[in-house]
Amino acid sequence: MQATPAPITKLIDEFSRLPGIGPKTASRLTFYLLRSSPEQAQSLAEALQ
Structure with a gap:
């Protein structure tokens, strides 16, 4: 089994x-974002700032 990369673990x-x-749920959200388009992820990041 592979270890989860540090940035993904931090987001979870x-x-x-x-x-x-x-x-x-945190894992599900994280992996949803990884599969989403860069535009969707960027939009969420901007909304959180």
Whole structure:
């Protein structure tokens, strides 16, 4: 089994800090973003700033 890259682990950890988001949901959100278009990911990043 391969180790998860540090940036992905960090994003999962950050999502997990949100109320009501556990590690499993945080992982799902992270991998959804990885599969989404760069424009969608950028839009989310800008909304969070």
